[in-house]
Amino acid sequence: MKKTILLSVLILSTSTFAATIGTWGTADFTVGSWNNASSWQGGAVPVPTASTSDEIKVQRQGSDTTIDGVSGASYDYIQRLSIGSNDAAGATAPAIVRIQESDSQNPTVFGMGEFRVGAAQGSDKGGWGEVYQTGGTLSVSDLFISRNKAQTGGTTGRGLYVISGGTLQVRSGASSSAGRIFVGSYAETSGPAGIGKLVIDGDDAIISMNHLYVGSNTRTENTTGAGDGTLEFKLTAAGKVSKITVVDTRLDQVADSLTKLLVTATSAPTDEVILLIENTGAAAVLGTFDTINGIAASEGAAVNLAGSNYILTYLYDAVSGTVGAGNDIALIIPEPVTFAFIGLGYLIIRRK
Numbered sequence: 001m002k003k004t005i006l007l008s009v010l011i012l013s014t015s016t017f018a019a020t021i022g023t024w025g026t027a028d029f030t031v032g033s034w035n036n037a038s039s040w041q042g043g044a045v046p047v048p049t050a051s052t053s054d055e056i057k058v059q060r061q062g063s064d065t066t067i068d069g070v071s072g073a074s075y076d077y078i079q080r081l082s083i084g085s086n087d088a089a090g091a092t093a094p095a096i097v098r099i100q101e102s103d104s105q106n107p108t109v110f111g112m113g114e115f116r117v118g119a120a121q122g123s124d125k126g127g128w129g130e131v132y133q134t135g136g137t138l139s140v141s142d143l144f145i146s147r148n149k150a151q152t153g154g155t156t157g158r159g160l161y162v163i164s165g166g167t168l169q170v171r172s173g174a175s176s177s178a179g180r181i182f183v184g185s186y187a188e189t190s191g192p193a194g195i196g197k198l199v200i201d202g203d204d205a206i207i208s209m210n211h212l213y214v215g216s217n218t219r220t221e222n223t224t225g226a227g228d229g230t231l232e233f234k235l236t237a238a239g240k241v242s243k244i245t246v247v248d249t250r251l252d253q254v255a256d257s258l259t260k261l262l263v264t265a266t267s268a269p270t271d272e273v274i275l276l277i278e279n280t281g282a283a284a285v286l287g288t289f290d291t292i293n294g295i296a297a298s299e300g301a302a303v304n305l306a307g308s309n310y311i312l313t314y315l316y317d318a319v320s321g322t323v324g325a326g327n328d329i330a331l332i333i334p335e336p337v338t339f340a341f342i343g344l345g346y347l348i349i350r351r352k
Contacts, residue, residue, distance in 0.1 A: 084127020
C-alpha cells in the first residue's frame with residue numbers, strides 16, 4: 001500500500017514538471033537556420049513533446065535563428081517558445097527569430113503554444129527579444145510581446161514583433177479564451193513594466209487572433225506591473241496597411257500602463273477610411289490609447305498623415321461603413337464629407 005501511494009505522488013509531480021527541450025546557440029551571436037542541429041545545445045533540433053509546459057529557449061545575446069520551409073521542413077510544437085537575451089547579464093544585443101517563406105514549394109508553417117517575445121531566465125523574467133516575420137504562417141495559442149512575470153527586482157522585458165508578410169493566426173483547436181496578443185506587460189506579480197511593440201509594416205500580412213490587449217492584462221492580482229505597449233501601422237506608398245482582426249480589444253486596462261498608437265505614411269493616403277483593428281465580436285472596445293502619433297488619442301483626435309487629414313474613431317463599423325455604433329478602430333477623413341445620419345450611426349459620403 002505504501003508503494004502504491006508513493007508511486008501516485010511521483011506521477012503527479014513529474015506530470016507537472018516543465019522541461020527545457022531545446023536551447024538555441026552554443027555561444028553568443030550564434031546565427032543560422034532553425035533546422036541546423038549543430039546550432040542547438042546538445043546537437044539536435046527540439047522534438048515536440050506532449051506537455052504544453054515544456055519550453056524552447058532562444059536567449060543568448062545576439063543569437064539569430066531563421067525559421068523557413070527549406071528542404072520541406074515543418075515544425076509543429078505545442079510547447080512554449082521564449083525569445084530574449086538576459087538584460088541582467090548586460091546583454092548588448094537582442095535574441096532574434098526570423099520567420100520567412102523559403103519558396104512556394106516549401107511553405108513555412110510553424111506551430112507553437114505560447115510564443116513569448118522578450119522573455120528570458122526560464123520565461124519568468126524579462127529579456128530582450130525581437131521577431132521579424134516576412135512570410136510563412138505562424139499559429140500560436142498566445143502571443144506575448146514582452147513577457148514579464150518577474151518578482152520585485154527582476155529585469156524589464158523588451159519585446160518587438162515586426163510583421164510585413166505572411167500570416168499570424170490562432171492555433172487550430174485553441175479555446176475561445178486563448179488566441180491572445182499581449183503588447184506590453186503580462187506580469188502576474190509585482191515587478192518592473194514590460195515594454196512591447198507590434199509593428200504592421202505594409203499590406204501583405206494577415207493577422208487573425210481572438211483577443212488584443214495593449215498595455216494591459218487579465219490578471220487582477222497584478223497591481224504594479226503596468227505595461228508599456230505600442231501598436232505601429234506603417235502605410236505603403238499607396239496608403240495601404242494590413243488590419244488586425246480579433247474578436248475584442250482591451251486598451252490601457254491596468255493602472256499606470258501606457259498605450260501608444262503610431263500610424264505613419266511616406267506619401268499622402270487618399271482612402272476615406274484606413275481600418276486598423278476590426279473587432280468581429282459585439283463588445284465595445286475597452287479603454288482607449290493614451291496617444292496617437294504623440295497627441296491625446298481620444299475619440300475624434302486629429303491625425304495628419306503626410307499632408308492628409310484624418311480623425312481617429314473607436315466606433316467604426318467595417319461591415320456597414322458607418323461611424324457611431326460600431327466597435328472597430330479606424331482613421332477616417334473628416335473633410336470634405338457630408339454625413340447622412342442613419343439611426344445611431346452616420347454614413348460617410350465623399351463629396352464629388
